[in-house]
Amino acid sequence: MSAVVVGHKNPDTDSIVSAIAAADLMSKRGVPSQPFCQGKIPPDTAFVLGSFGFPAPELLGPLAGKKVILVDHSDRGQAPEDLDQAELLGIFDHHKLGDITTSTPLFFWAQPVGCSCTVIKGVYDYYGVEIPRNIAGLMLCAILSDTLIFRSPTTTDEDRKAAKELARLAGVADYEALGMEMFVVKSAVTGVPARELLFRDYKDFTMNGQKVGVSQLEVVDIKLLDGVRADLRQAMTEAKAEGRHTIMLLLTDIMKEGSELLVLSDDANLAEKVFGAAATDTTYSSGNKNKGVWLPGVMSRKKDVVPKLEAVFK
Numbered sequence: 001m002s003a004v005v006v007g008h009k010n011p012d013t014d015s016i017v018s019a020i021a022a023a024d025l026m027s028k029r030g031v032p033s034q035p036f037c038q039g040k041i042p043p044d045t046a047f048v049l050g051s052f053g054f055p056a057p058e059l060l061g062p063l064a065g066k067k068v069i070l071v072d073h074s075d076r077g078q079a080p081e082d083l084d085q086a087e088l089l090g091i092f093d094h095h096k097l098g099d100i101t102t103s104t105p106l107f108f109w110a111q112p113v114g115c116s117c118t119v120i121k122g123v124y125d126y127y128g129v130e131i132p133r134n135i136a137g138l139m140l141c142a143i144l145s146d147t148l149i150f151r152s153p154t155t156t157d158e159d160r161k162a163a164k165e166l167a168r169l170a171g172v173a174d175y176e177a178l179g180m181e182m183f184v185v186k187s188a189v190t191g192v193p194a195r196e197l198l199f200r201d202y203k204d205f206t207m208n209g210q211k212v213g214v215s216q217l218e219v220v221d222i223k224l225l226d227g228v229r230a231d232l233r234q235a236m237t238e239a240k241a242e243g244r245h246t247i248m249l250l251l252t253d254i255m256k257e258g259s260e261l262l263v264l265s266d267d268a269n270l271a272e273k274v275f276g277a278a279a280t281d282t283t284y285s286s287g288n289k290n291k292g293v294w295l296p297g298v299m300s301r302k303k304d305v306v307p308k309l310e311a312v313f314k
């Protein structure tokens with residue numbers, strides 16, 4: 001029976017592609033493995049899979065009695081509900097250490113880099129395993145996606161180096177252009193239900209016993225979101241009513257290199273506590289009551305938002 005390789009809930013391109021790449025690598029290392037996903041494939045990921053001729057991984061089924069490898073997370077909140085009924089063989093990740101524990105030894109490949117695929121690329125190299133051309137193309141796109149084409153503060157030289165080598169392996173000449181194409185697909189929000197947009201790239205965290213949700217939409221031009229902002233506010237109100245202390249939405253403009261913050265919280269002063277005076281600036285919101293505050297340079301949930309939120313909740 002193959003081991004199951006799976007990324008986090010509300011999967012993004014890195015989570016899907018890391019599962020594909022890790023399953024390929026593990027299979028070649030003598031652990032037959034198959035990639036799965038926990039949820040709907042987002043449009044930009046579908047574009048990436050299509051570009052390199054890959055089928056979407058199947059939706060994950062029950063894990064009881066199976067062997068599992070996790071990619072792109074080590075948090076219970078992001079993992080399959082029945083993880084405890086499986087044997088966890090290992091983890092590939094680039095996030096803060098989560099709360100998953102094991103009763104047996106495991107391998108754990110983690111680095112503070114911009115993308116899980118950068119970590120996996122390093123493991124391919126470590127074992128001298130060749131990366132297939134189309135998987136190299138997928139991994140390249142995952143790095144471009146997670147690092148916002150190297151604009152995110154999470155980007156490291158390791159990510160740039162890995163992307164360059166993967167582009168060569170995949171035969172992609174202009175990979176920044178490919179990244180822009182992918183983000184243009186990601187930016188197409190018209191006609192998509194607001195709740196689906198809110199939960200597309202969404203993570204729930206437990207902070208000091210409170211449920212805190214942080215969502216992010218990354219677009220090539222924030223003006224593209226003008227028509228959906230009011231509906232997003234409504235979707236946030238509904239999501240908050242489902243038992244969350246706080247729900248935050250970052251509308252990230254990858255070209256302007258900053259994010260507009262929308263927040264609903266039991267703590268009316270939360271945004272100010274997390275982001276300081278910048279989060280109380282009303283000049284940006286004067287024109288449109290649905291607009292949030294513009295936070296220049298805030299690009300990364302992982303680096304710019306979650307650590308600050310956790311510090312406030314402590």
Ligand SMILES: [Mn+2]
Nearest residue numbers: 014072116146
């Ligand atoms: Mn990732």
